[in-house]
Amino acid sequence: MTALKNFFIVMVALVSVAACAPSATQRGLGEEQSSAQNIRKSPNDEREYRSITLPNELQVVLISDTSIEVSGASLSVGVGSYQNPPEIPGLAHYLEHMLFLGTEKYPEPNSFQTFVQQNAGFSNAYTATDHTNYFFQIGEGAFAEALDRYSDYFKSPTFDREYSDKERHAVDSEWSMGRKQDGRIINRLRGVTADPANPASRMSVGNLQTLVDQPGMPLYETMLSFYQEHYSANNMKLALFGKQSLDSLEVLAREHFSEIPNRQVERAEIAKRGLTEKVTGQHIYYRPQKPTRQLVIEFAIEDNTDQWPVKPNRYLANLISSEEPGTAAEVLRKKGWVDDFTASISPDYYGPDGMFMVNIGVTESGLEHEDDIIATVFAYLDKIRKDGVDETYFREYKAMVEKQFADLQMPNPLNQAIGFSSSLFDVPLAHLIDFHYVYERFDPEAIDDVLQQLKLNNARIWHINPQVDVDTAIPYYEGQYRIQSFTEQELQQWQTLAEKMTLALPEENDLFSSANAKVIEPSIDTPVQVVSEEGIEAWLAHSMYHPSEHGYVQIMFNTELPQLSAENRVMSDLINRIFALQTTALRDKAGRAGIGIGIERPRDNHALTLSGYSEKHPLLYSRLLKRWVEMEVDEQSFTIAMEGFRDWLDGRAKADPNRQLFTELDRLMSTPSWSDEQLREASQAITLEKINRYQHELVVKNRIRIFAFGNYNRQMVKQLVATTKNQLPGEWQKRERYLSQYRTPEVGQALTYAGETQHTDNALLQAFYSPVADLGIGARLLLLNSVFHQAFYNKLRTEDQVGYVVGSSIDRIGDYWGFILYAQTTNTELDDLSQRFTDFVQSYPAELTAIEPAVFETLRESVIAQINQPPGNFYDDYPRFLNDFYRGNDQFNTRNKLISEISATGKAEVEQLYQSLLIDGEAQPVEVSLQGSR
Incomplete structure (x- = not known):
């Protein structure tokens, strides 16, 4: 569960509702409840889509793909951290944590997560600035029961008060984990340095300081009121996916989600701008936690997301970031002043406004020439204003994205569902898939409008490097910053330098061809x-x-x-x-x-x-x-x-x-x-x-x-x-094949590393490596981890609240396999944490034995089905063979052998391996401990 800014959320390729759905009359549904529109999808897309609106006004998109062996859902609620009450920063994120702690029908905390993992799945959630998302994936055979459990959290959550304080600590652990991360700190600074009237100025994640009772606003009751105020069917978007037919998915959607209450809420909108005149025209100095040198020239721009069909922002980003001869990026690289040069845009970061950023990685020598770098950027923007608004570039960009769309590589279905459910609030239903691939027409006025905002009087310049002078602490986060207004002398210097520069716009890209090349008939299925x-x-x-x-x-x-x-x-x-x-x-x-x-x-x-x-x-x-x-x-x-x-x-x-x-x-x-x-x-x-x-x-x-x-x-x-x-040179020596070397596990030969970390948190890892080089060990450990992981998480994270990061995993070193337990904690000493690991390991065999044989069989079948699932796109295809290539396995058969081993593995074999490796000590134990500074 995470708290995210919408600026950093990766929007995975968005998809469409296809025209292949049966008509409303065929399904016996009212026209107002269902739609099957001729929405563009790539010729490469064999999935089927349908959009329906349930009687409670919950909009649902269904995704049917007969090639997949998993099913899942993603539900977004149109409320995020920007809607936190000023008195209780982090409330939306706290609610996200509290929601999945039981329902009237399924009261056991984390029972949904346990059920999902026992069926070879996973689940999670995040809180963004403008929405909160809950998602899961599971083996196809358990989908109906999973939906019954999942949907109940939006119908009758219990918000178990017993866990209310524990989840405060969980949120606090999550905040603690990120308080020294530069990305999160800079994100916080974007709010701290914005207009105080914008909600970005407030802390979003929450911690033990903010999630407390306030006068007239007790935390628990305020959280319940927040839920009632925003969690309404008409303020939710849902996506379901699976190999089931669209009709079957629709039945599931109607059965499980029609009873979510519709409280007729209106989605909150942000009225106050973030980057007003009083906060532009400034230098922002930040001394980073990690060694990095960046110069970010950030322009305040009006929210122009409604101009997505003509994409003026992308048009300009393409030109600005070009590395062709004579461009700003190429000139600065040749001088040795920069090692990275990109452009990015978040036009609605603050709600009604956002920013257009030129992001520059600066070398140490470049730090001495920051004024020259800044002037070069502004000189290049002047060059674009003069000569760069050209239909030739538009035609080239349009041809590129149209070719990409025609051969679109389909995303992972869960990522697709997450993208759907969050984007449906803002993206027209008809363009869920081609939103990023439409260049409707050349619109010089839209481009000029953005260019007029990319000027000095509308800029903020971020200096991020270890040498800057800083003087002000960043609320709730590590580090300091300093603000200084542009001086008239600086403005004149930049202008004078810019006027002396000669820069060039990029030439036509001769590596691109809009024509289709011949596709070779596939005939070799294994290398x-x-x-x-x-x-x-x-x-x-x-x-x-x-x-x-x-x-x-x-x-x-x-x-x-x-x-x-x-x-x-x-x-x-x-x-x-x-x-x-x-x-x-x-x-x-x-x-x-x-x-x-x-x-x-x-x-x-x-x-x-x-x-x-x-x-x-x-x-x-x-x-x-x-x-x-x-x-x-x-x-x-x-x-x-x-x-x-x-x-x-x-x-x-x-x-x-x-x-x-x-x-x-x-x-x-x-x-x-x-x-x-x-x-x-x-x-x-x-x-x-x-x-x-x-x-x-x-x-x-x-x-x-x-x-x-x-x-x-x-x-x-x-x-x-x-x-x-x-x-290759004539003296090429033509060596024999060399494979990376690893340590061979030896029973009882403990390996340890005890170190210190500059973070406040402690961390511990314990691993148990089998001395037997056998793929069957890996098969058993894979099945073990599928049930162990959630149980370990439930005990140490949910019950004991030792920290936000708690987990287990498997590892492969050469031909040997190991089982790993790990945790990062804000509040537990290493000796105590180690004892908790030991206590759980020693007690878990009873829980493992208690798993019903039928549950284990279902788990095994789900794992096999997922491994057997065809790759979703080309870029999921070839990685199946790369590990064997690297390991020198010329048979390329590890995947098939692993499936055979899993098929032959029973619950007894898993129990026996657990006993021998983790209880009886028939393994090489490895421990890594890191002492934090707290």
């Missing part, structure tokens, strides 16, 4: 080796479920070099950072044409990847490889990369404690491995000469491993091999 030569191997498979113009190819430079020393490990990281800097313009241009270029380090190797429309992949690969082989590291890029690497190291030390747990676990179980201190020390010895020599070694001492998936034939893959052989 086959098409090239096997000394020092090089290549594998190919086709997408049997989603044949299209898309392809994914990874060319790996397989070598042990990064693992030979800490210095090599650092140089390996630096090389990728430098190559990314040197290929920024090419990657940007390719990305805009629908082609992704990745510079990656899978399993400590180096790899170049290409994804998306495959027609230009051979050309792009040839260009990339040439630059990789001939790469020369210069002093400027070396310095920028080293800054980035050391910032990354510093950032790891300031990551959330629960994330640090797994970083240390990976270090304990990997061999060789180095501490961050050792890596930092190694970085001190690296010189420009050393890193150039190391790059040459990477090119010469390797084995080339190619994995191609999608729209390629054997000849195309062989051509990639030929290109590689032709461009």
Whole structure:
């Protein structure tokens, strides 16, 4: 359960209501209750959709997909943190936590979550600024009962008063976990520095200080009143999905949700602007918790979301963020002042207004040239105002999004449902799916209107770096900030600098083609080796479920070099950072044409990847490889990369404690491995000469491993091999295959790490690794975790309230499997937390034994069905084979073998494994503990 700002919510691809639904008369329904509209959906979309409105005015969208093995729901309520009463910040989020603590029909707290997990599902919720969302996914066979339980929370929640104080602590733990996260702090600062009359100025998450009784407003009773005031069927949007037919889904919707009370509430609207004249024209200085250097030029803009059909914001963001020669981004990168340059828009962030942001990652040398960077941005905006409102760009952008829409990759159905239920408040029903893909017409007036707002007198400039001077504490969060108004001298300086600059707008993108390329007939369902030569191997498979113009190819430079020393490990990281800097313009241009270029380090190797429309992949690969082989590291890029690497190291030390747990676990179980201190020390010895020599070694001492998936034939893959052989140096050594090394578990040989974290919270992880290299161990642990996780969460998080982050998971180290328990706590000492882990582990066998055989069988069938579920889109398809590729399993059969092992696993085998690993000690125990500063 989380509290989110709408600015940070990822809106997954939105979908439509298709014209394939039966008519209202065929279903015997009134015309006012159901609609089946001719709403655009991608030709690539085989799902069926229907929109209905229940008698209680609850709007529902149904999603039917016969290829999936799961069902689920997402319900959004049109109220969020902006509607919190000023006296009790965080009330909406607190209500979200309290809602799922039992109903009149199902009074047991967390019984819904337990039921969902026992049927191979999961559930969660979040509170945004303008809505609250509750969602779940479950095995298809248990959907009807799950809906009966889920819907009851919106009909007759008990709001169990016994848990009211415990949930205050849960909210407080969630707040504590985020109070040192820069993203959340900056989000808070956006409210603190806005007009006080806007609700963004108030704290949204809530904690033990804010969730208290106020004069005339006792917390519990005020929460109940808030529920009555806003939780009404006519202020809710629901999406259901499953493999069931639309008619079956409609029956379920009507049966379970028609009785939600309709209190005829009106959705609250925000009247007061956030970025008024009195808060613009200012510098905002913030010293971040993690080492980062950013310059954000933020313009106040009126809410123009109603202009979505012509997309003036996206039009300008595309131009501003271009990396083509002569653009602001390219000029500043060449000078070594910036290492990142993007544009983003949130036009309704504050309600009636929002912001258009130019986000700039600044190098250390760039900090000395912030005035020049600011002037460059304004000079480029002037260039766009003068020459950039051009129908040529519109036609190019329109062609790109139309091609993307025609071959739209369908999202995960749960993400789709979440997107539906939250977007239905604001997005026209007819455009749920194509909302982001419509460029209705070229509208220069709409573009000019936004451009007129992107001016100095309407800007705020954020300086986010460790060196800024700050003087004011941030309420409820770590860190400080400072505000200073623009001076006349600064305004004149920026204008003078801007007038001297010569910048250029981007040229037409020659990597994009609106024509459709040939789609190869799929015939290879499992990767086959098409090239096997000394020092090089290549594998190919086709997408049997989603044949299209898309392809994914990874060319790996397989070598042990990064693992030979800490210095090599650092140089390996630096090389990728430098190559990314040197290929920024090419990657940007390719990305805009629908082609992704990745510079990656899978399993400590180096790899170049290409994804998306495959027609230009051979050309792009040839260009990339040439630059990789001939790469020369210069002093400027070396310095920028080293800054980035050391910032990354510093950032790891300031990551959330629960994330640090797994970083240390990976270090304990990997061999060789180095501490961050050792890596930092190694970085001190690296010189420009050393890193150039190391790059040459990477090119010469390797084995080339190619994995191609999608729209390629054997000849195309062989051509990639030929290109590689032709461009690699003559001294290429053609190594044998190298696989990453891991520690082999030894029974009773405890591994421990006890450290400190800069956060206030403590964190603990305990793991138990089996010494048996057997896929069957993994199958049993997978089934065990499906029932253990929620029980562990219920006890430590809901009952004991040790913290917000509590969980369990499984892990695979080489061919060995382990079971992991972890928690992050604001209020429990490590010794106490460890004892709670032990007590639960020792007591759980009785609960495991009590699970009915029928429940276990249903769980197993649901898990198998989900693993067997066809990939939902192309980009869910090829990852099924990548782990086997990395592990050197040339049979690519782990998935099928795992299904067989799960099928053969009974409840007794799970109980026996639990007893041997966690009770009898027939495992390698591993413990990571982090002591917080509180």
